[in-house]
Amino acid sequence: MKKRIGVVADDVTGANDIGVMFRKGGYRSAVFPLSLLSLCDLKEECEELDAVIIDTDSRFDDPRTAADKVAQATRLLQELPCDRYFNKTCSVFRGNIGAEFDSMQDVLGVSCSMVIAGFPGNGRTTVDGVHYVYGTRLEDSQFRTDPIHPMDISFLPDIMSRQTDRKINQITWEDLDKGLEHVIGKKEELKKQCAYILFDIRHQEDLKLVARAVADEINLCGSSAIGEELPAAIREMCEDGQDPVFLIAGSLTRQSIAQTEYLRGKGYPVITFDTETIFDEEAFSREEERLAGEALKAMKQAPLVLVHSAQQPERVQATKEKGQKLGFTHEEIGKRISGCLCRVTRRVLTETGCRKLVVAGGDTSAAVTGELEIYRMEIGEEIEAGVPAMTGKTNLGEMSLVLKSGSFGSESFLEKAARYV
Template sequence: MLLGVIADGFTGASDIANTLAKGRPGQGGLRTVQYLGIPDGMAAPDVEAGVIALKSRSIEAAAAVEQSLAALRWLLEQGCRQIVFKYCSTFDSTSAGNIGPVAEALAEALDVKGVVACPAFPGAGRTVYQGHLFVKDRSLNESGLQNHPLNPMTDADIRRWLRLQTTADVGHVDIGVVRQGPAEIEAALQEDAARNRTLVIVDAITDDDLVAIGRAVVSHRLVTGGSGIAIGLAANFVEHGLAVGTGAAAIGVEGPEAVLAGSCSGATREQIEVHRRNHPTFAIDVDAVMDGSITTKDVTSFLLANQGRAPLAYSSCTPDAVQAIQVRFGREKVAKALDDLFAQIAQQLVRAGIRRLVVAGGETSGAVVSALDLGALTIGAEIDPGVPVLLSGGECPIALALKSGNFGAPDFFINAVKRLAGR
C-alpha cells in the first residue's frame, strides 16, 4: 500500500476514495479500497490506496485521537509512504472539536511540522481564500453550515478556528504563493515548520491550485484536508513509477432498492422535494420516533412495499425544526435515536433482499454501514462529484451510495439508484 487515508466519516471516506481511484484525466488513479473501520488483518497485496472510514467527527476529541492513531498504526504496517487525514470540506467541527487534536496527534506520531491543512473542494463549491473557507459565493458561516445540528460552523476563518483546537500556532500559505507553483509552496511550508507551526492553512480556489499543492507535498509523510487535497496525490505515485494509474471500476448490482436520508442540509432537503414528485416517500416524524409511535417496522414495510419505485424514507427537516426537537429531547438523545432507527432499517432491508441502498447524511451513513458490517468496499464510478458507487464483497454484494448532506445534484437520488445497477 502506497497511500493511507484516515477519514473522520463514512461519506467523506467515499469522497476521497473516489478522488484517488479516478485520479487526474489522462493519468489514472490508484487501486483504492475503502475499509469500514480498522481491518483485523493485512490489506490485499494489490491495494495501492487504503481509506479507513471512522465515525469520529462528532465524538469526544480524546476518543477521536485514539481511533485515528490506531488507524495510523495499521496503515503504516501496510507500508504506506504517505498519510492523509481527511475531514469534511466544510470543516465540520465545533471550536472544541476534533480536527485540530487529531491532526496534531498524527503529526506528532510521524514527527512532522508544516503540515498542509486545506479543506478546499472546488468541484463542490468549497474554496479557501486568505485562510477563509467559502461555500460557493458565501462565507462558511453564512452558507447554512452555521445551522448544522451537530457541528455548527460560525466562523469562516479556519486559522482562527484551528487555533481554538490546537496547542501550536497555525500557519498560512496564501493564494499568491500557491500560484507561484510547487517549489514556492514547499518553501513556505518549510518556513512554517521552522517556526514550529504544526498545521498550515493553504489557500486553494481551483483544481489546478490543488494539483500544485499535491506536487509540493510529494515527499510529505502527512497531509490533511478535504477530498480535494487528494486530486494531485495519485499522480505523484504514477509519475514516479510506483503505481500504474488505473481508473475506477465500472461496477453495480441489479436488485431491489431503497433511499434513506437523515441529513438536514439545504441540498438534501431540495433533493427530497425533487424526488417526492415522482416517487413514494415516507416522512419520519422525529417526535414520533422519540415517543415510540413510529417503529423500524413501519418504515421498512413502506420501503419494501414500494420496491421498484425508488422509495425514500427521510427524517430531514428545517434548521428551526431541528433546534426545537433538540431543545425538547436533547441533542445527543435525538441523534442516537435516529442513528439507531436508520441502522435497524438498513439491517432489515438487506435481510429482506434490498441490494441497492442510497444514504444521505454523514452521521446516517455511518450508522448504516456500521450496522451492516460490510467489510472492505470496492470503489466504482462517480455518481456526482464526491460520491462514487461502492460495492461490498461476498455472495450477495450490496451496492451503496453514501452522500454527504450538501453534495449532489437536485435529482441525485434517482440517478444514484440507476448508477448502483451499473446503468
C-alpha cells in the same frame, strides 16, 4: 511503482469520497471500517491497494475518543506499511479537526503537516485562509445552523485553533500565483516555524499546483479533493528522480535488433554479451562477471541499461558453428545464453534494489520468469499491440515488468516500455 497512501477518515461517506478521488487519479482504493477490522487480515486485504482508507466514524465522538481512534488507525496503517498518510475530514472542518490532526502527527512523529480544505468541484474554496461554500463565507452558509457543529467563523486557522494549541501558518493565493518553485521554498521555510501549513485553494489548477508542492510530504490533512491530483504529482516526482530500468534482450529478430540499435543511437548504455565465450567455463565465467559489473556501474548513471546477446548475423553464426563442433545442440546453446542473462538479471536486481524490468524475447522471458520465480503477473495497460505492462510478484518482491515477444514492437518500443514501468 505507485506509492501507498494510508488514509484515516472520520466518517464513511468521507472515506468513500476520498477513495473515489484517488481512484480517479489511478489508485486502487478500498475502505475498511475501524470497528470491523477484526473480521479480516488487513495486511492481506491491502496487498494490491494503493490507497487504504480506514473509517473511524469519529466525527461525533468527544475529542479524546476521536484522537484515540485516529491513533489506532494510524498505527495499523504503519504496519502495512504506507509511504504517506492522510487525515480526511469534513470539507468545511466540522468535527474533531484539531484533536485528530494532532493525534496523527504524534503517532507519525511528524513536526509539520500540510492542510488543504479546498474542494472546488463541490464549491469549497479558500482565499486568504477564509473558507467559502459556493462563494458564500462559511459562517453565512447553511453550515452556520448545523445542529451538532455550527460553523460560526470562516477563517480556517481560527477553527483549527479552537482545538489545537499548535502553530498554524498559511500559503495563500498570492504565493500560488508566484509558481511552484516559490511555493516549495516557502513551504520548507514555514516547516521550521509551525505544525500546520494551510493552503489557499481557488480552483482545480490551484489543487494541481499544491499537489505537486506537497507530493513529498508524509502527512496531509483536510478534504478529499487533493486526492484526485496527488497520484499524478507523486508519479511526476518519482520520475524526476526515477530509479533506472534494467532491460535484457535475447531475441535475434529484426525487430529486437532495430530496438537495440535505437537505444544505442540514443546514447543509452547497451552492453553486448559475447556468446562465443559460453563453451569455455573460465571464459564464460569472466564474461558473466563483466556483463554484471558493467551493468551495475551503468545503473548508477543512466535511466535505463540494456544487456543483450550478440545479434550480428556473423557473430550468431560463429557461436552456432563453434557449439556444433564441440557437440552442443541448438537447445543447449540457447539455455547457456539465457541462463547467463538470467543470472546477470538476478544479480543486478538484487544488488541495486531495482524492481523495473523489461525483457525482449519469448524464450528469454520464460527463463527470466523462472529464474526470478515470478509466480503472479497482473496484466496492466497495453503499451503497444499485444504487449502489456504488468505487475509481477516474485521472491524479490513486487516489480513493474514488461515481457515482449521478440518480433513485437516499434523501433522505440524498449525505450517506451522503460519509461512506462
